Amino acid sequence: MPELPEVECVVRGLRVRIMRRSIQRVTVRLPRIVLGSPLDLAENLPGSTFEDIRRRGKLIIMNLSRGLSLLVHLRMTGQLLYLPIDAPLEKHTHLILHLADHGHQLRYRDQRQFGWLQLVETPRLENHPQIAQLGPEPLEISAEAFVRRIGARRRQIKPLLLDQTAIAGLGNIYADEALYRAKIHPLRRASDVSTLKLKRLHRSIQEVLREAINCSGTTVEQYRGVDGETGDFQGFLRVYERQGRPCGRCGRLIVKIRVGGRGTHVCPRCQRAPVSGS
DNA sequence: CTGCATGTTAGGTT
DNA sequence: CAACCTAACATGCA
16 A cells, blocks of 8 residues: 555656656546546646656645646555556556657556545645645654654554544554554553653654665555556565564564554564553 | 455544 | 544455
């Protein structure tokens, strides 16, 4: 699933491939995935050029010429693929941006159709609910600010990490991996985690995200980069989908539990469960 | 066939 | 408001 590292890798790939390139034509094959905007994609995109491509949390933001911006959220199974125009049209291809020159096009694919695209006016970006509500970037926030922000909350630590308004960009994989590295049980209340452990968590989050970015992301099933390449970080996961296998630190078997309705992977020895009732 | 799991977010209730 | 719960989406699998 594309979380912060995968989205970062897609953004970097897009920059290499389509910066400064202009859109000739748009084919919308599944209109449902385009969020209802006053601006119709097919009407307004042609003629625009990609001027800046960046990421905020898991959201891809493409600034275009003529005061337009294209937002893309990959959700679970979305892919942005840069392909030759004559590449066979793969199943679940829902939108195509035909680019000028080079005989390539950018295709949006999404097996489960949970992802979306939206065209907005650039000046309205900062008020866009999807962006305005996002918490701080985990790779930019200081340890002190992180400890203050997270430690002030009484929720269970894992659902809090997944809450994009608390901190932006973490999903199920990296939340589990970071908590394991910091030796914090996912059921523990954030406000019950010591300052030392919260600082450790801040470092674990930054480490695991950076390592994953350097490995071009994690491909569990669907994730692909812009050129269709898989990530490499799945080979370095320590708990995610490793239930029944020994913990690399203590040898106890990793277990899969349910936290806030989400499948969650922990080492029962390294991550001490809170006493019931807390 | 049923029913569940999946990740993320929106929307609702307590 | 904070915390928590559930629905929704499409698909694949037990």
